[in-house]
Amino acid sequence: xxxxxxxxxxxxxxxxxxxxxxxxxxxxxxxxxxxxxxxxxxxxxxxxxxxxxxxxxxxxxxxxxxxxxxxxxxxxxxxxxxxxxxxxxxxxxxxxxxxxxxxxxxxxxxxxxxxxxxxxxxxxxxxxxxxxxxxxxxxxxxxxxxxxxxxxxxxxxxxxxxxxxxxxxxxxxxxxxxxxxxxxxxxxxxxxxxxxxxxxxxxxxxxxxxxxxxxxxxxxxxxxxxxxxxxxxxxxxxxxxxxxxxxxxxxxxxxxxxxxxxxxxxxxxxxxxxxxxxxxxxxxxxxxxxxxxxxxxxxxxxxxxxxxxxxxxxxxxxxxxxxxxxxxxxxxxxxxxxxxxxxxxxxxxxx
Amino acid sequence: xxxxxxxxxxxxxxxxxxxxxxxxxxxxxxxxxxxxxxxxxxxxxxxxxxxxxxxxxxxxxxxxxxxxxxxxxxxxxxxxxxxxxxxxxxxxxxxxxxxxxxxxxxxxxxxxxxxxxxxxxxxxxxxxxxxxxxxxxxxxxxxxxxxxxxxxxxxxxxxxxxxxxxxxxxxxxxxxxxxxxxxxxxxxxxxxxxxxxxxxxxxxxxxxxxxxxxxxxxxxxxxxxxxxxxxxxxxxxxxxxxxxxxxxxxxxxxxxxxxxxxxxxxxxxxxxxxxxxxxxxxxxxxxxxxxxxxxxxxxxxxxxx
Numbered sequence: 280x281x282x283x284x285x286x287x288x289x290x291x292x293x294x295x296x297x298x299x300x301x302x303x304x305x306x307x308x309x310x311x312x313x314x315x316x317x318x319x320x321x322x323x324x325x326x327x328x329x330x331x332x333x334x335x336x337x338x339x340x341x342x343x344x345x346x347x348x349x350x351x352x353x354x355x356x357x358x359x360x361x362x363x364x365x366x367x368x369x370x371x372x373x374x375x376x377x378x379x380x381x382x383x384x385x386x387x388x389x390x391x392x393x394x395x396x397x398x399x400x401x402x403x404x405x406x407x408x409x410x411x412x413x414x415x416x417x418x419x420x421x422x423x424x425x426x427x428x429x430x431x432x433x434x435x436x437x438x439x440x441x442x443x444x445x446x447x448x449x450x451x452x453x454x455x456x457x458x459x460x461x462x463x464x465x466x467x468x469x470x471x472x473x474x475x476x477x478x479x480x481x482x483x484x485x486x487x488x489x490x491x492x493x494x495x496x497x498x499x500x501x502x503x504x505x506x507x508x509x510x511x512x513x514x515x516x517x518x519x520x521x522x523x524x525x526x527x528x529x530x531x532x533x534x535x536x537x538x539x540x541x542x543x544x545x546x547x548x549x550x551x552x553x554x555x556x557x558x559x560x561x562x563x564x565x566x567x568x569x570x571x572x573x574x575x576x577x578x579x580x581x582x583x584x585x586x587x588x589x590x591x592x593x594x595x596x597x598x599x600x601x602x603x604x605x606x607x608x609x610x611x612x613x614x615x616x617x618x619x620x621x622x623x624x625x626x627x628x629x630x
Numbered sequence: 631x632x633x634x635x636x637x638x639x640x641x642x643x644x645x646x647x648x649x650x651x652x653x654x655x656x657x658x659x660x661x662x663x664x665x666x667x668x669x670x671x672x673x674x675x676x677x678x679x680x681x682x683x684x685x686x687x688x689x690x691x692x693x694x695x696x697x698x699x700x701x702x703x704x705x706x707x708x709x710x711x712x713x714x715x716x717x718x719x720x721x722x723x724x725x726x727x728x729x730x731x732x733x734x735x736x737x738x739x740x741x742x743x744x745x746x747x748x749x750x751x752x753x754x755x756x757x758x759x760x761x762x763x764x765x766x767x768x769x770x771x772x773x774x775x776x777x778x779x780x781x782x783x784x785x786x787x788x789x790x791x792x793x794x795x796x797x798x799x800x801x802x803x804x805x806x807x808x809x810x811x812x813x814x815x816x817x818x819x820x821x822x823x824x825x826x827x828x829x830x831x832x833x834x835x836x837x838x839x840x841x842x843x844x845x846x847x848x849x850x851x852x853x854x855x856x857x858x859x860x861x862x863x864x865x866x867x868x869x870x871x872x873x874x875x876x877x878x879x880x881x882x883x884x885x886x887x888x889x890x891x892x893x894x895x896x897x898x899x900x901x902x903x904x905x906x907x908x909x910x911x912x913x914x915x916x917x918x919x920x921x922x923x924x925x926x927x928x929x930x931x932x933x934x935x
Contacts, residue, residue, distance in 0.1 A: 339735060341742075396921055402735050403662045407867050408920055411913040414864055422907040548746060551739070597754035600746055607743030611736050612727065 289618045293567045296574035303581055313457050315577045317465030319569040321529045324472050326553040326565035327479070328522030334560035334620075335483065336515040337495035338397055339406045342413030343523055343550050348542035349389045350524020351531040352420060352427060354382030360436035362428035368435065375439045382528055383521045389416075390520025394513045410544060421539040432538030433531075440464070440532050461533065468529040472566065475522055479562055482518075491515055545600065552603050555610045558620030567618055575602060634893045636776025642889025643789035644848045645862065649869035649885035650796060650878050651840035657813045657876035658833040660734055661724065664741040666841055666866065667859025668748040673705075673712050673842025674849035674858060675756050680704030681764055701765060709842045716838025719744075720831050728830075745860065752856035761854045785847050792843065793882050800878055809833055813876070865892065865909065868916035874929025884926065888912050 300315065301308045325347060332340040357378035361368045372378065396408045420427045427433070437460065444463050452459040482488050493501045494511050501508045531537040549572075557568025576599060583590040583598040590598070616622045652666050681704035699707070723744070727737055768779040778786070800806035811819040812829045820826050848858055855861075865888055873884025895901055895911045919926060 339738075396917065399921060400924070403738055404920060404924070406662065406738060407871070408917050411864055411867070411916055415910045415913050415917075418907045418910040422904050422910075545746070548742060551742070555739070593758050594754050597750040600750040601754070604743045604745070604747030604750065608740050608747065609743075611739045611743060612732070615736055 285619055289567050292618070293570050296571045300574050300577060303578055309455060309457060311577060313462055313465065315573045316570070317461055317468070317533055318576075319573040320465050320468035320472055321526050321533060322550060322553055322573070323565045323569035324468055324475065324526035324529065325523050325550045326557060326569060327472065327475055327562075328519040328526065329550050329554050330557075330560065330562070330565060331479070331515055331519035331522065333554065335488070335495065336491050336512060337402075338394075338512060338515065339402045340393075340409050340516075340519070341406045341544070341547055341551075342393055342409035342411075342416075344542040344544060344546040345393075345413035345416040346386050346390055346520040346523035347527030347530060347546065348413075348416060348420065348539075349527070350382045350386040350521075351527035351537055351542075352433075353385040354378045354524075354528045355433050355436050355531055355537055356426070357381060358436055358439040360433050360439075362426075362431070362433045363424060364429075364431045366431075366434065372439065375443070378439075379525070379528060383524045386524025386527070387517040387521040390516040390518075391513055393520070394516030397512050397516065398509045410547070413542070413544065413547065417539050417542050420542075428538070430538060432536050434536045437532060437535050440467075460535075464529055464533045468526070471525055471529070475525075476562055476566075483562065487511075487514075545603075548607065549603060552607050552610075555607065555615070555617050558617035559615070560621060561617070561619035564617060564619040571618075572606075575606075633777070634897050635890065636773075636778045638890030638893035639776065639786060639886070640778060640782055640851045640889070641865075641893055642886035643786050644844050644851065644885075645865050645869045645889045646882050646885030647789055647792065647840055647847065648844035648862065648866040649873065649881035649888075650793060651837040651844065652866055653870045653873070653876060653878055653881035654800075654809070654840070655833060655837040656870070657878075658809055659724070659728075659830055661741065662734075662738050664738065664863070665719075665745040665748060667861075667863035668745050668752070669712055669716060669838045669841040669859070670845035670848065670862065670866075671749070671752060671854075671856065671859035672715060673708050673845030674854045675752060675845075675856075676708035676711050676842070677701070677704045677846050677849060678761060678763060678854055680707050701763065705843075705846050708846060709839050712842025712845075713835040713839040716834040716841075717831060719838075720834035724834070725827065725830075749857055749860055756856055758856055763849055763854070765850070782851055785850050789847060792840075796840070797879060797882070805829070805832060864913055864916075865889075868912050871916050872919055872926055874926030877926070877928045880926055880928030883928070888915075891915065 297312065300311060304311050325343060328346070329340065329343050332338045332343075354375075355378075356362070357373045358375055359368075359370050359372040373381070393409055393412050397405055400408060421429055423429065424431070441460055441463060444459060448463070449459045452462045483491075490501065490506050490511055491514075493504075493506075494508050494515075498508050501511070527542075530541065534541065553565055553568040553572045555568075556572055557564030557566065579599040579602060580590065580595055582602070583595050586598065587594055610617060648666070648670055652663065655661060655663055655666075680699045681701045682698060723740070724737070727740065732740075765781065768781055770777040770779055771783070773783055800809065808819065808824045808829050809832070811822070811824055812826045812833075816826045819829070845859065848854075848862065852858075866885070869885030869888040870881050871884070872888055873880025873882065892908050892912045895908050896905050898911075901908065901911070
């Protein structure tokens with residue numbers, strides 16, 4: 280398939296999936312679409328980060344949820360918040376942007392830490408190490424209740440971001456009968472997606488980006504040319520982890536609370552599904568992958584109603600995750616390059 | 631610390647049997663099977679399905695009437711069913727992928743998708759409730775140093791017997807030798823007249839039967855839930871890695887050690903008040919081993935970078 284045909288397919292699929300959501304929901308389409316697009320923006324950002332790891336550099340990272348978690352927890356704990364069982368209020372905090380910056384740095388450093396095994400380990404081993412490290416992170420966060428709020432989580436942090444909402448924005452959103460707080464988070468995450476993509480576009484066509492792709496294709500050749508392949512891999516790990524950190528922060532603001540069950544391995548697999556759907560190694564792929572993915576997710580209750588007469592919450596969740604699993608399997612078997620990926624760039628035959 | 635040894639042995643035997651199964655499959659097919667946990671859960675869920683007594687209404691699959699078979703017969707049937715399931719996976723999914731020369735990493739991602747799919751199939755049809763086998767409660771009895779119920783003690787003994795049998799089968803029978811030949815080199819094995827497709831099919835079946843058995847053990851010792859396999863999967867990886875990936879004997883010992891380590895770590899001074907995080911210690915140990923001695927305790931040195 281040539282490039283334009285790929286793009287036409289992608290755009291048609293994206294718009295028809297959104298149109299389908301519009302048609303299938305007679306009431307409150309705007310709200311459903313706004314909700315869907317907010318999640319899509321946040322997850323697209325995470326998938327862009329994962330694509331730096333896997334698509335660009337060929338690193339098999341299954342601990343993405345922990346990068347999102349580190350970013351979210353560090354940022355939220357630095358701004359005013361309430362944490363733990365008692366909901367102890369912490370009025371003092373840094374301004375949001377400064378806290379976000381520290382959160383990104385923390386996520387990157389965690390990426391560096393998780394990247395260290397990548398220096399020594401082959402693909403499938405790295406997968407096991409990263410998923411285990413992500414679980415260690417989650418168990419520790421749950422355990423350190425005095426700092427992180429443990430299973431009770433963190434609440435009352437939203438105003439740190441929401442107070443920057445301009446008045447005209449509120450008026451416009453309310454006139455559409457939508458919730459300004461959520462649209463604000465959605466808008467900011469989509470802006471971040473585009474900023475990050477601009478940055479990555481420049482980076483990937485720079486000598487640095489070419490060196491990264493070269494690491495993916497043939498590490499020994501990179502070494503022979505005098506480049507430091509290990510350091511390149513670590514840089515890739517840090518960059519992708521930092522991007523994931525931002526996405527984790529927006530995810531927390533979208534929920535309005537944060538607790539450890541958000542960052543279970545399934546979150547990582549969601550992001551993987553989006554990345555594969557959009558196209559491994561394609562910069563813009565995650566945007567479309569994420570929108571289509573969330574369009575499918577938002578219609579799971581319709582799909583579940585085909586199977587069950589009155590599906591309960593458990594069955595709905597079951598159907599939703601079954602679809603995710605099925606999507607990952609089918610894509611990997613029949614179309615591993617996804618919508619916009621290039622087959623020749625896939626790193627699936629590494630031993 | 632001694633108090634925890636009994637619990638550690640019990641957790642260890644579950645992980646050990648599951649690790650041997652995972653390791654066997656990996657060594658012959660080079661597949662890192664993330665769906666292994668779901669086969670573990672299948673063993674327990676099917677045993678419960680067969681053994682639910684009609685009158686007690688411990689219903690699992692609500693649509694079907696409980697069968698109320700004897701527990702041992704149920705377990706036996708469930709293990710066979712797991713074997714059939716594993717065989718079908720190989721025939722329907724993994725053999726075609728292998729013939730299409732799909733890479734190892736792609737297959738790893740497929741097993742992740744498969745794992746999510748099957749696990750939530752269980753959630754839908756077997757509910758998210760935590761359940762137990764219809765067995766009577768028993769008091770703990772002291773065996774040598776450790777306390778456990780007689781039933782759990784029998785599970786421990788059964789696990790050890792099964793693993794000795796597996797070891798003997800792998801070492802001395804023609805199939806075991808063929809498996810090791812395919813592991814070392816599929817091409818050389820097929821030159822010497824071994825049908826590697828058949829051997830891989832047998833490996834899938836036996837690995838899945840062992841996994842199902844581990845699940846039944848887990849159900850007896852702890853409880854049964856739809857995601858029980860995924861909950862223990864990382865510890866099974868840890869056991870496999872500790873013993874040395876691809877060595878069956880290593881996986882046995884590694885699994886036991888990980889189980890004991892997890893339970894005994896509860897008694898470490900720095901773990902006081904942090905019991906919930908006990909799995910983190912074992913997973914951390916696994917990462918350290920992979921970094922500094924990737925061949926594990928019993929594995930041979932192999933380039934894995």
